[in-house]
Amino acid sequence: MVTVNQQRVPRKRTYLMCSPEHFAVEYAINPWMDVTMPVDPELAVKQWDRLRETLVGLGHEVHLLTPEPGLPDMVFAANGAFVVDGTVYGAQFMHEQRAAEAAAHRAFYESQGWRFIAPSETNEGEGDFAYLPEAHGGLILAGHGFRTELPAHAEAQEALARPVVSLRLVDPRFYHLDVALASLDDGNIVYYPGAFSAASQKVLAQLFPDAVVADDGDALAFGLNLVSDGRNVVLNSEASRLAGKLKAAGYTPVPVELAELKKGGGSVKCCVAELRH
Numbered sequence: 001m002v003t004v005n006q007q008r009v010p011r012k013r014t015y016l017m018c019s020p021e022h023f024a025v026e027y028a029i030n031p032w033m034d035v036t037m038p039v040d041p042e043l044a045v046k047q048w049d050r051l052r053e054t055l056v057g058l059g060h061e062v063h064l065l066t067p068e069p070g071l072p073d074m075v076f077a078a079n080g081a082f083v084v085d086g087t088v089y090g091a092q093f094m095h096e097q098r099a100a101e102a103a104a105h106r107a108f109y110e111s112q113g114w115r116f117i118a119p120s121e122t123n124e125g126e127g128d129f130a131y132l133p134e135a136h137g138g139l140i141l142a143g144h145g146f147r148t149e150l151p152a153h154a155e156a157q158e159a160l161a162r163p164v165v166s167l168r169l170v171d172p173r174f175y176h177l178d179v180a181l182a183s184l185d186d187g188n189i190v191y192y193p194g195a196f197s198a199a200s201q202k203v204l205a206q207l208f209p210d211a212v213v214a215d216d217g218d219a220l221a222f223g224l225n226l227v228s229d230g231r232n233v234v235l236n237s238e239a240s241r242l243a244g245k246l247k248a249a250g251y252t253p254v255p256v257e258l259a260e261l262k263k264g265g266g267s268v269k270c271c272v273a274e275l276r277h
């Protein structure tokens with residue numbers, strides 16, 4: 001039997017979330033969304049609140065964005081921008097139904113005095129970007145194929161002055177990077193290889209030989225859509241097998257139930273943007 005002696009160290013984070021008060025499935029822009037499926041917005045708020053309390057309970061700071069009527073996907077706060085080293089690279093949504101969310105995020109960052117860089121390229125913020133401060137001196141991983149467009153990767157590199165590694169997503173069920181890959185700490189990731197092109201899988205295997213590798217079941221349970229502080233890994237409660245793998249790797253899984261929001265095609269990470277000073 002292998003024993004893990006590794007002591008994983010949590011780091012205090014600052015997050016941005018937005019209550020699902022106006023959450024609904026009124027249009028279908030990803031394969032998980034079914035407009036005929038009833039949504040219980042009260043239950044969505046309750047489950048989202050538990051997620052917020054869980055993050056606060058772990059010692060993190062959570063800022064709140066005011067939800068706006070007519071923007072039912074605004075709860076997925078990860079899509080509104082991508083923040084690295086105090087600089088905010090704004091989002092420009094692929095679908096018109098979500099376009100107005102970008103301005104709400106921009107107003108939040110500008111009111112807080114962050115350095116904000118407006119995009120000219122289509123990109124969905126942290127939904128398609130991940131940052132690993134200790135990997136190769138500070139590396140950005142970026143997805144393309146469904147939402148964020150390739151030119152945005154170059155634009156993000158210029159905006160944030162960190163190398164951006166482009167990864168091609170090939171399975172429409174995993175339409176954002178953050179449903180297929182997550183950072184577990186400053187230097188390591190967990191990912192589902194099947195969501196990526198064969199070449200991108202090779203790139204990930206080369207850069208992250210110690211990554212935790214997830215399987216189809218983990219990915220379909222939205223397990224990869226997780227938020228980690230370096231030790232505590234907050235993830236969808238349905239992803240119990242992935243929780244076991246993370247535990248074996250020395251992390252502490254913290255399951256949360258987010259079944260209502262899954263109807264919009266998102267889970268834990270989609271609801272949480274990280275503000276990195």
Ligand code: ARG
Nearest residue numbers: 030076078127176264266270
């Ligand atoms: N319904 C939303 C969309 O399709 C879900 C976004 C999920 N967010 C995420 N970061 N993966 O755009």
